[in-house]
Amino acid sequence: MFPQSRGRFSRQAHCDLPEGTFEEEFARQGFFGPASHLYHAHAPTEWLRIEGPLRPRAYDLRRVEAADAEDPAAALTPVLGNQDLRIKLSRRTQAMPFAYRNADADLIYFVHRGAGEMATDFGRLYYEQGDYLVLPRGTTHRIFPQGEESFLLVIASSEMPELPPADRMGQHSPFDRAVLRLPEIPFSAGPPNAVGEWELVIEREGQWTRVFYPFDPIDTVGWKGDLSAYALNVRDIRPVTSGRYHLPPSVHTTLRTSGFVLCTFTPRRIEGIDDEGAVRLPFYHRNIDYDEVLFYHAGQFMSRAGIDAGMMTWHPQGIHHGPQPKAVERDRNLTKTHHDEVAVMIDAVHPLHPLAGAEQSEILEYAESWMPQIDD
Numbered sequence: 001m002f003p004q005s006r007g008r009f010s011r012q013a014h015c016d017l018p019e020g021t022f023e024e025e026f027a028r029q030g031f032f033g034p035a036s037h038l039y040h041a042h043a044p045t046e047w048l049r050i051e052g053p054l055r056p057r058a059y060d061l062r063r064v065e066a067a068d069a070e071d072p073a074a075a076l077t078p079v080l081g082n083q084d085l086r087i088k089l090s091r092r093t094q095a096m097p098f099a100y101r102n103a104d105a106d107l108i109y110f111v112h113r114g115a116g117e118m119a120t121d122f123g124r125l126y127y128e129q130g131d132y133l134v135l136p137r138g139t140t141h142r143i144f145p146q147g148e149e150s151f152l153l154v155i156a157s158s159e160m161p162e163l164p165p166a167d168r169m170g171q172h173s174p175f176d177r178a179v180l181r182l183p184e185i186p187f188s189a190g191p192p193n194a195v196g197e198w199e200l201v202i203e204r205e206g207q208w209t210r211v212f213y214p215f216d217p218i219d220t221v222g223w224k225g226d227l228s229a230y231a232l233n234v235r236d237i238r239p240v241t242s243g244r245y246h247l248p249p250s251v252h253t254t255l256r257t258s259g260f261v262l263c264t265f266t267p268r269r270i271e272g273i274d275d276e277g278a279v280r281l282p283f284y285h286r287n288i289d290y291d292e293v294l295f296y297h298a299g300q301f302m303s304r305a306g307i308d309a310g311m312m313t314w315h316p317q318g319i320h321h322g323p324q325p326k327a328v329e330r331d332r333n334l335t336k337t338h339h340d341e342v343a344v345m346i347d348a349v350h351p352l353h354p355l356a357g358a359e360q361s362e363i364l365e366y367a368e369s370w371m372p373q374i375d376d
């Protein structure tokens with residue numbers, strides 16, 4: 001069906017909005033399916049109040065007392081989850097006292113703060129701030145933080161995450177796969193427990209089984225094949241932008257499964273900056289096919305104030321989000337030419353549910369932050 005139209009509208013999405021209107025992209029399948037642009041007389045986020053469970057949520061994950069911060073043998077603290085993925089938090093200061101294998105999920109560790117080493121079946125990965133560490137389901141591993149706390153956002157996925165296909169951008173954008181780091185071999189064994197044994201914890205259907213060995217079970221001396229753990233640092237991502245058009249967030253895709261898409265927002269020239277008619281801030285939408293989670297890693301965040309590194313927002317399917325009134329106002333007298341933010345977005349197909357870490361850290365007034373009288 002070719003585009004239909006009624007009333008006042010713009011022929012080009014995200015450009016030359018009719019005077020005094022607020023543009024919403026009402027779309028299916030994220031930003032890829034059938035879509036219409038609605039030109040509203042008011043910002044759809046300027047509600048008076050919300051009654052009921054469906055509301056934008058924000059969490060200050062720095063407030064979460066992650067179980068492994070005190071007890072290095074504790075499980076990770078879950079924050080949000082559904083049948084396809086769980087988002088968890090680790091705030092580790094001491095080495096894992098055992099090797100760990102997750103038989104339920106592929107794991108993506110995002111290193112928000114800290115550095116250290118991760119021993120894996122494929123060798124040893126050295127990690128630092130801004131790294132994604134991607135482990136195939138079943139990979140045995142053990143984390144040895146160095147220095148201060150390793151603050152890790154962990155995504156446990158029931159399906160193997162894949163790098164985005166080359167598509168029209170070619171195979172070297174937004175990062176050349178040669179920037180992916182593989183674990184190194186040889187490496188030395190981890191220390192045994194107090195009685196001289198090496199413990200392996202296997203998690204299956206959420207339950208732990210403990211296997212004890214007279215040697216370190218992470219003892220690979222070599223390997224070959226097309227399945228491995230690997231690391232990617234956000235600094236090696238070179239984002240696609242346009243001076244004349246606000247691109248959808250999906251151009252920043254880093255990993256995906258059929259249950260979620262993970263995107264990374266990295267420092268970039270502000271979109272739309274070369275064309276007065278082009279919008280520079282994200283358009284409003286009700287994200288009807290994805291729950292949107294954004295974890296703020298570093299820098300200053302473009303679409304809103306009052307959100308700092310270590311915080312996370314969750315915009316559930318069906319209720320609007322978009323730039324705050326203050327961010328819109330700020331955009332009118334724009335002097336900035338670049339965004340310096342780094343953020344991790346997880347768009348989940350099925351509705352997410354808040355778990356223990358979310359309950360500990362919710363910023364209750366977040367849903368009111370679009371009201372025009374709230375100052376940033």
Ligand SMILES: [Fe+2]
Pocket residue numbers: 285287292321
């Ligand atoms: Fe969004």
